[in-house]
């Protein structure tokens with residue numbers, strides 16, 4: 001889980017005050033947008049609208065959380081660089097255990113103190129949101145891309161191709 005790098009000013013904290021909850025299932029939902037992401041200095045996501053529904057189960061020795069994330073994220077097209085709004089959704093799980101002993105936090109298990117009375121999900125949800133981003137984001141078809149950029153890219157690739165078969169370069173590479 002996050003180690004707090006990049007956290008500066010918390011404008012929107014996502015907190016579940018669980019101490020007053022009865023054991024059993026509870027539901028929470030959060031809505032986050034750019035205000036949430038702008039509190040992190042190095043956020044890849046700048047603009048987004050996400051709903052986070054949480055099934056929150058309070059047990060005697062642990063808390064079990066099931067997250068459902070859904071919404072849209074504004075990112076850049078990898079092909080033309082224009083802003084691109086993509087629909088995203090995903091599920092995540094988290095188990096929170098109470099302990100005096102020092103466990104390592106892992107991706108699925110978070111350890112908090114027995115004295116804690118609330119659960120701060122701000123950084124976890126920030127990380128979950130980034131997991132929603134596909135590795136490649138491009139306009140569905142090239143026609144939707146910025147045509148000026150596409151034209152320029154085509155010119156560039158033609159140029160590169162002709163350069164790579166330039167006989168002078170071929171001679172040079174043979175000298176090596």
Ligand SMILES: [Zn+2]
Pocket residue numbers: 077078079080081082138139144145146
């Ligand atoms: Zn594009």
